[in-house]
Amino acid sequence: RKEVEQDPGPxxxxxxxxxxxxxxxxxxxSQSFFWYRQDCRKEPKLLMSVYSSxxxxxxxxxxLNRASQYISLLIRDSKLSDSATYLCVVNLGDRDNYGQNFxxxxxxxxxxxx
Amino acid sequence: xxxxxxxxxxxxxxxxxxLTVTCSQNMNHEYMSWYRQDPGLGLRQIYYxxxxxxxxxxxxxxxxxxxxxxxxxxPLILExxxxxxxxxxxxxxxxxxxxxxxxxxxxxxxxL
Numbered sequence: 001r002k003e004v005e006q007d008p009g010p011x012x013x014x015x016x017x018x019x020x021x022x023x024x025x026x027x028x029x030s031q032s033f034f035w036y037r038q039d040c041r042k043e044p045k046l047l048m049s050v051y052s053s054x055x056x057x058x059x060x061x062x063x064l065n066r067a068s069q070y071i072s073l074l075i076r077d078s079k080l081s082d083s084a085t086y087l088c089v090v091n092l093g094d095r096d097n098y099g100q101n102f103x104x105x106x107x108x109x110x111x112x113x114x
Numbered sequence: 115x116x117x118x119x120x121x122x123x124x125x126x127x128x129x130x131x132x133l134t135v136t137c138s139q140n141m142n143h144e145y146m147s148w149y150r151q152d153p154g155l156g157l158r159q160i161y162y163x164x165x166x167x168x169x170x171x172x173x174x175x176x177x178x179x180x181x182x183x184x185x186x187x188x189p190l191i192l193e194x195x196x197x198x199x200x201x202x203x204x205x206x207x208x209x210x211x212x213x214x215x216x217x218x219x220x221x222x223x224x225x226l
Contacts, residue, residue: 046216
């Protein structure tokens with residue numbers, strides 16, 4: 001089983017739609033969670049951290065379910081500019097070497113259509 | 115402005131010709147990493163560093179070297195590049211063990 005898995009996508013949605021991405025992780029000791037967006041051939045950019053109580057930033061809502069080991073990202077009223085690949089990133093918790101902590105999911109591509 | 119700076123942004127070179135991709139961050143971050151991104155394989159960590167003079171291998175270290183002589187710089191060295199190292203490379207830094215990563219703009223390497 002892969003350490004971090006995401007919806008395979010791609011998602012093609014009309015402008016104004018609500019879209020949800022899911023991500024599952026394998027290590028129950030994981031400590032921190034993030035959503036990044038990546039535009040084609042550009043660097044990943046932090047979209048939001050994901051907190052245990054869930055958090056919202058404008059049209060974006062992130063939720064964490066530790067019991068089921070999944071993270072979600074909800075985008076409301078999607079815009080053309082939301083078209084990108086969304087990466088789930090998990091800090092898998094303590095290991096012998098801290099640098100190996102961060103694992104990126106494969107990403108889910110979103111296309112918002114006019 | 116807080117940033118991670120990579121150079122060069124693009125490079126086309128030939129097999130066996132040593133090259134270095136520089137990475138510099140101005141945020142005083144302790145942790146720095148190098149990733150490569152290939153279609154269908156996602157982001158894979160090459161090397162990382164937890165502080166000055168502390169480096170270790172990531173998931174795909176073969177064919178690469180790094181050094182961390184100063185906190186702000188973390189160059190990636192390809193001693194004898196080969197075509198299978200053609201890829202998009204990203205440098206990243208973060209303030210602490212559980213903090214998010216900040217990425218450079220990327221370096222697109224083509225090894226002929």
